Amino acid sequence: MPALGRLAICLALLFAAYATGVSILGALRRRRHLVRSGEHAAYAVFALVVVAVAILLRALVQHDFSLEYVAAYSSSTLPLRYTVAALWGGQKGSLLFWAFMLTLFTTIVQLQNRERNRELMPWVTATLMTTAAFFLGLLTFVTDPFERLPIAAREGADLNPLLQNYWMTIHPPSLYTGYVSASVPFAFAIAALATGRLGDQWIRSVRRWSLFSWFFLSLGNLFGARWAYEVLGWGGYWAWDPVENAAFMPWLVSTAYLHSVMIQEKKDMLRVWNMVLVLLTFSLTIFGTFLTRSGVISSVHSFTQSGLGPFFIGFLLFVLVVAGGLLAYRLPELRTQATVESFLSRESAFLFNNLVLVGIAFAVFWGTVFPVVSEWVRGVKITVGPPFFNRVNAPLGIALLFLAGVGPVIAWRRASPRNLWRAFAGPVGAGLVAALALGLVGVPLGYAHSTFALGAFVLGTIVQEFWRGMRARQAMLHESPGRALSRLVGKNRRRYGGYIIHVGVVAVFVGVAASSVFRVEVQQTLAPGQETAAGKFTLRYERITKQDDPHVSRLAAVVSVWRDGKAVTTLAPEKRFYKKPQQPTTEVAMRSTLTEDLYLVLGSYDDESGLVTILAYVNPLVSWIWIGGIIMALGTTVTMWPTPAERREPAYALAGVRAATD
Amino acid sequence: MLEKRRFIVGAVLIAGAVSYLIYAGVRTTSMYYFSLDEFLSSREAHADEDLRVKGWVRHGSVHWDPRTNDLAFDLAHQDDSNPVPVGYRGVLPDMFSEGREVVIEGRYSGGRLAAHQIMTSCPSKYEPAKAGS
Numbered sequence: 001m002p003a004l005g006r007l008a009i010c011l012a013l014l015f016a017a018y019a020t021g022v023s024i025l026g027a028l029r030r031r032r033h034l035v036r037s038g039e040h041a042a043y044a045v046f047a048l049v050v051v052a053v054a055i056l057l058r059a060l061v062q063h064d065f066s067l068e069y070v071a072a073y074s075s076s077t078l079p080l081r082y083t084v085a086a087l088w089g090g091q092k093g094s095l096l097f098w099a100f101m102l103t104l105f106t107t108i109v110q111l112q113n114r115e116r117n118r119e120l121m122p123w124v125t126a127t128l129m130t131t132a133a134f135f136l137g138l139l140t141f142v143t144d145p146f147e148r149l150p151i152a153a154r155e156g157a158d159l160n161p162l163l164q165n166y167w168m169t170i171h172p173p174s175l176y177t178g179y180v181s182a183s184v185p186f187a188f189a190i191a192a193l194a195t196g197r198l199g200d201q202w203i204r205s206v207r208r209w210s211l212f213s214w215f216f217l218s219l220g221n222l223f224g225a226r227w228a229y230e231v232l233g234w235g236g237y238w239a240w241d242p243v244e245n246a247a248f249m250p251w252l253v254s255t256a257y258l259h260s261v262m263i264q265e266k267k268d269m270l271r272v273w274n275m276v277l278v279l280l281t282f283s284l285t286i287f288g289t290f291l292t293r294s295g296v297i298s299s300v301h302s303f304t305q306s307g308l309g310p311f312f313i314g315f316l317l318f319v320l321v322v323a324g325g326l327l328a329y330r331l332p333e334l335r336t337q338a339t340v341e342s343f344l345s346r347e348s349a350f351l352f353n354n355l356v357l358v359g360i361a362f363a364v365f366w367g368t369v370f371p372v373v374s375e376w377v378r379g380v381k382i383t384v385g386p387p388f389f390n391r392v393n394a395p396l397g398i399a400l401l402f403l404a405g406v407g408p409v410i411a412w413r414r415a416s417p418r419n420l421w422r423a424f425a426g427p428v429g430a431g432l433v434a435a436l437a438l439g440l441v442g443v444p445l446g447y448a449h450s451t452f453a454l455g456a457f458v459l460g461t462i463v464q465e466f467w468r469g470m471r472a473r474q475a476m477l478h479e480s481p482g483r484a485l486s487r488l489v490g491k492n493r494r495r496y497g498g499y500i501i502h503v504g505v506v507a508v509f510v511g512v513a514a515s516s517v518f519r520v521e522v523q524q525t526l527a528p529g530q531e532t533a534a535g536k537f538t539l540r541y542e543r544i545t546k547q548d549d550p551h552v553s554r555l556a557a558v559v560s561v562w563r564d565g566k567a568v569t570t571l572a573p574e575k576r577f578y579k580k581p582q583q584p585t586t587e588v589a590m591r592s593t594l595t596e597d598l599y600l601v602l603g604s605y606d607d608e609s610g611l612v613t614i615l616a617y618v619n620p621l622v623s624w625i626w627i628g629g630i631i632m633a634l635g636t637t638v639t640m641w642p643t644p645a646e647r648r649e650p651a652y653a654l655a656g657v658r659a660a661t662d
Numbered sequence: 663m664l665e666k667r668r669f670i671v672g673a674v675l676i677a678g679a680v681s682y683l684i685y686a687g688v689r690t691t692s693m694y695y696f697s698l699d700e701f702l703s704s705r706e707a708h709a710d711e712d713l714r715v716k717g718w719v720r721h722g723s724v725h726w727d728p729r730t731n732d733l734a735f736d737l738a739h740q741d742d743s744n745p746v747p748v749g750y751r752g753v754l755p756d757m758f759s760e761g762r763e764v765v766i767e768g769r770y771s772g773g774r775l776a777a778h779q780i781m782t783s784c785p786s787k788y789e790p791a792k793a794g795s
Contacts, residue, residue, distance in 0.1 A: 233756075339666060340666065340669050342669075343668040343669050343672060348669050348672070351669075351673070352672060352673070352676060355673055355676045355677065356676060356680075359676060359677070359679075359680035360680075362680065362684075363680060363683065363684050363687075366684055367684075367687075370688065370692070371695055380694060380696075380700070381694070381695040381696070382692045382693065382694055382695060383692065383693060383694075383695040383714060384687065384688055384691050384692045384693075385691065385693075385767075387687075387690075387691040388687040388688065388691040388692070389687075391683070391686075391687045391690070391691065392680075392683040392684055392687045395679075395683065396679075396680065396683065399676075399679075523731075523752070523753070525729060525730070525731065583756065583757065584756045585756055586756055601753075603731070603752075603753030603754075604728045604731060604753055604754060605728065606728035606729055609728075609729055611728065611729050613728070613731055613753055615753060
């Protein structure tokens with residue numbers, strides 16, 4: 001079977017190369033049958049990759065330890081869900097998984113566009129298949145997931161214990177989905193540049209794909225944060241590790257694009273800028289993959305050198321040269337006459353938002369590559385850590401939050417004093433009231449205070465928008481409030497879905513600001529029966545419990561939690577010792593509420609004296625980060641939901657085809 | 663034209679603010695990241711200054727007192743040569759063990775590295791240690 005898997009990958013590579021070549025040929029010579037042939041080859045690539053994935057999965061589930069990959073990333077005692085997750089737990093498998101997602105999306109895009117965008121499609125297919133060929137080439141020539149061990153291992157080395165976690169089953173797939181689906185807008189951008197069809201058509205065709213990619217990047221980042229929070233046991237959720245930054249940068253640029261593309265659709269401005277953002281998002285996904293696999297930049301995720309770095313850098317350069325060249329070639333046609341008419345206008349607010357987002361992305365990029373750059377330039381490695389990223393990004397984040405309140409309600413073209421008053425009197429009032437109230441309850445001035453007050457301002461603009469829209473419908477159409485509200489959202493999904501996303505963003509901002517600024521951290525060594533204080537809580541260490549099974553043995557400290565003399569709960573942070581890769585891991589115990597999380601870690605345990613060291617963190621409002629994520633997901637769903645007209649469209653198209661053939 | 667100029671001023675201000683924040687951030691938060699050899703050759707020049715040093719935990723050098731959470735060990739080359747004593751107070755990282763690659767963040771003074779953070783290299787999720795090693 002493994003030989004068959006390898007064969008499938010080799011064949012897929014051949015078909016991908018064929019699809020690329022024949023699609024371009026078909027486009028240049030305007031031969032329909034060649035273009036169709038390219039598309040069919042792309043379907044075949046997908047089918048072959050599915051076969052390869054199925055064979056690798058089968059080997060994992062059947063514990064075929066004659067395969068190097070299976071022996072390295074799973075074991076016979078590993079639970080089934082992690083055995084399946086081992087598919088993306090290692091380098092080779094994750095590259096295969098990447099190829100799988102990419103060819104799946106290629107298939108979907110081709111099916112969606114059988115009757116549409118026929119001029120663009122050969123280039124779209126060629127671009128996607130070039131990318132697929134790159135990954136399949138790596139799998140064929142450099143890092144073969146079906147490599148056999150000289151002698152079959154008796155038992156696997158097992159999946160890293162840190163990865164044996166619920167989030168492992170959903171975080172990497174979300175992130176890969178976000179990463180890989182960014183290829184689709186990129187492919188359309190290349191197609192637009194190659195054909196010179198630079199109007200809005202390509203942008204409208206990939207609107208949903210851009211949102212889809214952004215959505216999964218958002219989810220992937222949040223899942224990753226949640227994973228780090230639950231598993232790594234240092235009380236935080238984001239450490240500005242290069243690998244985290246790798247996923248954050250394309251998200252930032254993609255966010256910028258989703259905003260600026262609205263300006264292009266409404267005003268036909270920023271065509272060059274938007275093109276650059278799409279190309280940059282894709283390049284950053286490749287750069288991110290490079291970061292995680294090359295070992296060029298040390299990170300907790302990837303200390304080891306894997307030798308894949310040069311290939312990724314090569315491919316990245318190829319992408320930048322081709323995309324940059326095409327962009328330069330079409331630059332005169334892309335430029336438009338329209339410019340920003342006023343400093344106080346929605347266009348300019350959106351542009352400033354874009355500059356800040358790209359500025360943050362640049363700062364993150366600079367901080368991430370700084371060690372490498374300093375080594376080139378000065379011969380010594382100089383690093384910047386989390387303090388750098390926090391210092392730079394906190395003020396930029398505040399600016400962004402402010403613009404999130406301004407952008408959606410300020411007038412297009414040019415805001416008049418009257419319009420400004422009408423749009424901002426209420427929200428600014430809400431922000432000021434919040435600022436004052438927070439001051440009165442003792443929140444000190446600073447980043448957290450500003451974030452809360454600006455959050456109130458942003459929420460004020462959103463509530464006002466919903467309220468005014470609802471009232472207008474009620475007045476004109478005599479609808480009930482509930483019906484008016486649901487119709488309002490239903491008829492303007494993109495706009496109101498966007499507002500809902502902003503509500504989620506505010507929640508995330510509030511959670512991040514509160515938990516960064518007001519967090520309490522205590523480390524205390526305790527004997528049984530001893531107590532320590534952590535914020536408003538009193539912690540009493542009761543006893544240690546021990547448990548042993550063949551896969552893992554556990555050591556748990558039972559800690560009772562008190563507040564104002566009343567028992568709140570009992571928590572039991574653990575140390576686990578996994579038997580196969582002999583390694584201890586930390587199991588955090590948490591009491592999570594809407595106001596704060598009490599987060600306990602068992603630091604150490606001394607068998608002789610019975611002393612334990614407990615690390616306790618009180619993280620205020622952390623839950624709102626996850627709640628904000630759920631709100632963002634809801635908002636994105638509203639935004640992406642097809643409108644009735646769109647849902648009918650394929651039927652029309654089909655009817656048209658039928659009428660033509662009758 | 664005036665409006666356009668105002669807009670450009672705004673854009674330049676944002677770009678300037680980003681550049682300044684990066685510049686100031688690098689100045690105040692950056693620190694040297696040395697390999698053990700680089701550190702050994704320049705340690706006196708960088709005494710009492712925050713820095714990071716990468717090396718290996720020397721076999722047989724780890725002393726840890728779980729009552730006080732005091733950790734002492736030697737940072738050395740992979741073959742245990744050229745040891746530098748390291749002191750640390752705090753909870754032992756999960757992945758910390760003899761022979762493992764670690765990055766120390768701390769200060770060098772009096773012939774000893776006082777660590778305030780120990781970063782262990784995760785046996786990476788992409789390239790695990792080969793079985794048996």
